[in-house]
Amino acid sequence: MAAKMDAFFVSHGSPTLSIDESVPARGFFKLWRSQVLQTIPRAILVVSAHWETSVPTVNVISGTNDTIYDFYGFPKSMYKLKYPAPGAPELAKKVKDLLQEAGFGPVKEDKTRGLDHGAWVPLMFMYPEANIPVCQLSVQTKKDGTYHYNMGKALAPLRDEGVLVLGSGSATHNLRALGPDDAPIPNWALEFDSWLNQSLINGRYEDVNRFEVKGPNAKMVHPWPDHFYPLHVALGAAGGSAKAELIHSSWTNSSISYSSYRFTSAE
Numbered sequence: 001m002a003a004k005m006d007a008f009f010v011s012h013g014s015p016t017l018s019i020d021e022s023v024p025a026r027g028f029f030k031l032w033r034s035q036v037l038q039t040i041p042r043a044i045l046v047v048s049a050h051w052e053t054s055v056p057t058v059n060v061i062s063g064t065n066d067t068i069y070d071f072y073g074f075p076k077s078m079y080k081l082k083y084p085a086p087g088a089p090e091l092a093k094k095v096k097d098l099l100q101e102a103g104f105g106p107v108k109e110d111k112t113r114g115l116d117h118g119a120w121v122p123l124m125f126m127y128p129e130a131n132i133p134v135c136q137l138s139v140q141t142k143k144d145g146t147y148h149y150n151m152g153k154a155l156a157p158l159r160d161e162g163v164l165v166l167g168s169g170s171a172t173h174n175l176r177a178l179g180p181d182d183a184p185i186p187n188w189a190l191e192f193d194s195w196l197n198q199s200l201i202n203g204r205y206e207d208v209n210r211f212e213v214k215g216p217n218a219k220m221v222h223p224w225p226d227h228f229y230p231l232h233v234a235l236g237a238a239g240g241s242a243k244a245e246l247i248h249s250s251w252t253n254s255s256i257s258y259s260s261y262r263f264t265s266a267e
Helices: 025-030 032-036 076-080 089-101 117-126 145-154 156-161 187-201 205-209 229-237
Strands: 007-011 043-052 057-059 108-110 134-139 163-169 243-248 260-264
Touching: 007 229, 007 243, 025 032, 025 117, 025 243, 032 117, 043 089, 043 117, 043 229, 057 089, 089 134, 089 145, 089 156, 117 134, 117 163, 134 229, 145 156, 145 205, 145 229, 156 163, 156 229, 163 229, 187 205, 187 243, 205 229, 229 260
Parallel strands: 007 163, 043 134, 043 163, 057 108
Antiparallel strands: 007 260, 057 134, 243 260
């Protein structure tokens, strides 16, 4: 029997996490297996902010996942990094079936797309051997938080099969409002990050689903919702009675929060 998995949301920040040892969250990801999740997943489903589609889509890769360099103007060394994790075609098919049974169809299959940096950058520290099968599920930015939360609820059975449901995005994400690392964290970012923490810890999940209305400075913090929807999927996958735990908090670029959460099911 596979061990039942908690669901997680991690803030992956800038792709420079892959090479910059000064990023505080780098140590968090490196200590993942010793301090966060000792049980090795059977497979990993990553819901990444960096794959947006009009309808839910899974990548169905039978061989090794390609490493996608979906960023521009960064140091050349970053484009040489590889994360050759095996694909997880059986998991991808199960994700498709669960979503379609829950009314999220049609769910498309992409048989060529590898892992974007929202997946491989954190995973290269969490599971550096790249030996755990990985597949990705896209987000739909024209939908809302409740839609993605319900999508996660449909995927909850995966946790019973030893699948790690991992949302990868950012607790705050406004690339037009970045600053130097040593600059004070702006109040608009601090207020939203604190509101998110308190809402999750106190089980106010409906508020989180309606973050654009309930969250302070929500439009400033998330001008586009792509980096927040992975949290909703992970939260939904843990079930309605889930308990949230803040497992990491740090900042870079003045306003980018790396707040990351574990969602433990009470069921």
